Amino acid sequence: MTACVIEPAAGDAEGATGAGCVITVDGGYGARLARNGDAWFPERWSLGGPEAYVVPLPGGQPEEAGTEVQPLADGRVLIHRRVEERHLFSLLYPTGPGTGEVQLGAVECPELTLLPPSPCGKRVFALAAGAGSTSVWQVAGGSFGPERLAEVPGRCAGGVWLDPAGQLLAVDRELGGRVKAVVVDLGRDGSVTPLLQIAEDSDDRLLLADPDSGLLLIRSDAPGELRLGWGVLGSTLPVRFPESLRLPGCSVTPFAVQPGQVLLPESCAVALRVEGAFGSWVGTWRAADRRMRQVVAPEGWLTGSGWWSAEGVLGLPYSTEGEPCGVARVRAWEGTEVPRAVTTPRPVPLQQAPLDKLVTK
Template identity: 65%
Template sequence: MTACALETATGGPDSATRHPQCSIAADGSYAARLATDGESFYPERWTLGGPEPYAVPLPSARTEEPGAAVQPLADGRVLIHRPEAESHAFALLYPTGPGTGELPLGTVESAGLTLLPPTPQGHAAYALAVRAESTDLWLVAGGARGPELVAEVPGRCSGGVWLDRAGRMLALDRESGGRTKTVTVDLQRGGEVSPFLQLTEESNDRLLLADLDSGLLLLRSDAPSPGRERLGWGVLGSTLPVRFPACLRLPECTVTPIAVQPGQTLMPETAAVALRIEGPSGGRLGLWRPVDRTLTQLSPPQGWLTGAGLWTAGGVLRLPYVTNAVPCGVARVPAPPWPGRAELPGPGVGAGRATGAAERQAPPPPDGDGPPAGGGRNGNKSPARPVPLREAPLGPKETAR
């Protein structure tokens, strides 16, 4: 399953940009959120792998601050991140009969630090600490002795998308020289940094989501319209251009992908994508496939933990929600039908070539589709080394300090 939780918990002044309402493990087995009883906050673990979801509260001896963040691990423990004045404390929580067990992991000294999305294997957790000219990548859970500094990446980084199931290749959006481009950090090569996403020299290009089965990539870029970012898609390993569908351009709305249907290995353009749509009239749920030219908009379930969701391989979107009557619920929304043939919509920008955990054959372009807008060449043959979508390689590798 592919899942991503993007929206934030209710709480402190910075929580709206840092912490998801509900974090879901990459395999869909567990979820975790910071719940409240109206007077205090406490972590709560959801079990999603059984026939019906159920929640286990994990209150500790202390009352949690609303700015705390939680993330489930594959073994059922929940990582909690507790920001303090100039440091960040981490611990693992787990149920112990009637109480809550807690394993302190240590602290990281930093003015600001954010958790990255759950790793594909779910046995570790990472965080980013942004400094003036660089970004520190920390292993905050799963190491041998508490938080460990894994890499120092030049430039100010944000985002965070895993590109392989081993949790080796991490994509980050790096701001440098007034432009934002996505780079990869190789955790098995001392934090070696490589360019990954560059549609034009002057564009701002950010990777939002990647499906590890099909290689489908969702990104945001202002390459087709300088100064105005649009949502687009491409395929890891494809020579076809990145596409920016017209149906995803909604005036006065922000459209953000939250989950991709897994298992569509041979036909990534048929994978269903769930999107969160925010506009003047409130929030909506969007369902779309790259093969389609239309976007289906639905009202989300009441009490949806906004931005959290995961697909089954069979095409059912599962959305966690909480109401007074249902303290732990999962709504199921079927994917829209698709026409059964690969019509790739909209004009493309840049050449779309990248290699990932496995080389993928791109679907042939539809009748009448022109060549990619730009030259792509396969400059790096290593199967585990992503290379830029536009041109490979763009320049020499960097080594994080």
């Protein structure tokens, strides 16, 4: 399964009950910061069985609203707390009526943000952006506490994993007044190579990737305005910016890609968060269909959270007063073929192409 999370914007209906849910790549567990009155506390969602259920993980005192949490594949939950410029990391786990906590250490820096869950589910990484460079840290899963793995020139944000091993990390780097996605190879001393070079003067960000098919979801202003597009990892073909990914008056952001479609990027289903004047809802899209299907989100949807199964079923977690932990399932397409082999293409920069060939239907 492939999953991602986008935090809710101010005013989202689900913001009354808690923050968005971070989900492991295999879809087994989720974690979020939930709200009880004015107090915040972490909770773990178990998603791998026939019915979802929630396990509260409260500590000795309420958490700050900006605290980050991330589930691991073994069911533990990493928590990232901040005290001034000290970023503290611990692992939480249920212990009967209470919550166990293993402290992992701290990183001192002005700014640090967790990266999306790693494909292996055993390690957690973070970006620490400074004035002239950005550090990549492994904050859980190592032998000696937090460890700095790479230093990337420029200010980096985002973060997308490109391979099943969790060694190739794509980040959006701001350098020289432009934003370009680059690849940081954590298995080769943090070497940095270009990934997106659509036009010399464009801002090109990578939003999501699927290692099985090589499908990339991209946002760029190369067509003359910010547009959502797609490309293929390892391909020299230009990025496409289809009209089917453009909804006038709405913002559209991908949050999950269907796994298992080996070397079939046009068959990969993509789930999108659509935001308009009347709230948020869900779009499903794949390049082969050339149109977006729009789906009403379940009440209490943890906005921007969800995951695909290889069979093409989209899970949307939700929380309401009557049902604090639920999953709505949407089958976007019937009869999806699911190859099981896995390949890992090496990133090749997506090259510049005439803009009249970039915009497609």
